[in-house]
Amino acid sequence: MERNTTQQLTPATVDFDKPGKQIGAFHVPFSAHDDAWGVVPVPVAVISNGKGPTVILEGGNHGDEYEGPITLGELIRDLDPASVSGRLIFIPAINQPAVMAAQRVSPIDGINMNRTFPGDPLGTTTRQIAAFVNDVLFPMGDVFIDLHSGGSSLDIIPSAVIEPGKSPEQHEANVAAATAFGAPIAVVIDNRGDPRTATASAALAGLTVIGTEMAGGGTVSIDALALCRRGVRNVLAHLGVVPRHFATPVEKPPALFELTSRAHVIVEDDGVFEPIHRLGTEVRAGELAGRIHFITQPGRKPVDLHYRADGIVYGRRQPGRVRPGNCCLVVATPYESKKP
Numbered sequence: 001m002e003r004n005t006t007q008q009l010t011p012a013t014v015d016f017d018k019p020g021k022q023i024g025a026f027h028v029p030f031s032a033h034d035d036a037w038g039v040v041p042v043p044v045a046v047i048s049n050g051k052g053p054t055v056i057l058e059g060g061n062h063g064d065e066y067e068g069p070i071t072l073g074e075l076i077r078d079l080d081p082a083s084v085s086g087r088l089i090f091i092p093a094i095n096q097p098a099v100m101a102a103q104r105v106s107p108i109d110g111i112n113m114n115r116t117f118p119g120d121p122l123g124t125t126t127r128q129i130a131a132f133v134n135d136v137l138f139p140m141g142d143v144f145i146d147l148h149s150g151g152s153s154l155d156i157i158p159s160a161v162i163e164p165g166k167s168p169e170q171h172e173a174n175v176a177a178a179t180a181f182g183a184p185i186a187v188v189i190d191n192r193g194d195p196r197t198a199t200a201s202a203a204l205a206g207l208t209v210i211g212t213e214m215a216g217g218g219t220v221s222i223d224a225l226a227l228c229r230r231g232v233r234n235v236l237a238h239l240g241v242v243p244r245h246f247a248t249p250v251e252k253p254p255a256l257f258e259l260t261s262r263a264h265v266i267v268e269d270d271g272v273f274e275p276i277h278r279l280g281t282e283v284r285a286g287e288l289a290g291r292i293h294f295i296t297q298p299g300r301k302p303v304d305l306h307y308r309a310d311g312i313v314y315g316r317r318q319p320g321r322v323r324p325g326n327c328c329l330v331v332a333t334p335y336e337s338k339k340p
């Protein structure tokens, strides 16, 4: 097979066609002042055995979200290739420079990896990494699992995320995978139709796609990590890549929600955000959502914030300090309400 530009520029130290377990990296060229022919080594692992689907598992798309990368590292170390039917390709710290810096975006080029797909093999580092995933990995894949958490700025109800399918069949497969994950809720998130996310790019490439949101705040949540560990194994068993006994029985299907165009509560003032409700609280559009306080101007009355959608409080900003344009709250609306 003729190698495309991305493969030539970003060689991998693993052979994706070889059976067994390999742990290595793909090398993104990074010619710095102190390292003329250096690279950014992005960790990658392959566990392959016999016939079955190829599943690509991604963590660290944002560098301050940890439940996914921890779960993938454990699977890389623990899974015996003999128990795999198909191929697992792990990229547990995909935005390696952001993960090393514990930042959402890359310290090299300031780019949010999840707004730069399909990437560019001749672009800056984050775009080159995205191009490797899009141009080299996605064509090998049948399923893409993208493990996110809320990151430093948000706390989100641990949940499976449903990427809207490009066809009814793909949508059904995405919902089935999210259901198999076994979280209490699953949320359809289209990021306002933005095609530059990893999951949107994978869906365009025809893969079955499942995502997560796992708490956040830049910490490791005990409960979200336990859910993530179970959920990823549940999805792999659902796909038939690992045996059924790897899965934890799920008592009931998730409640389905979606983020509508009115989900987000955006601040217009420079101040300190006071939330009113805990995550999971049922709220209505127009209801008081929070207040912005002006703590250096004690005589100034706080500004009220209001929800813009009916549903549950799905995500909440973590830092109290806010500036105009910050997202303070996210409301997830029951998905059933829109079904015919």
Ligand code: CA
Pocket: 062, 065, 148, 149, 150, 151
């Ligand atoms: Ca994220």
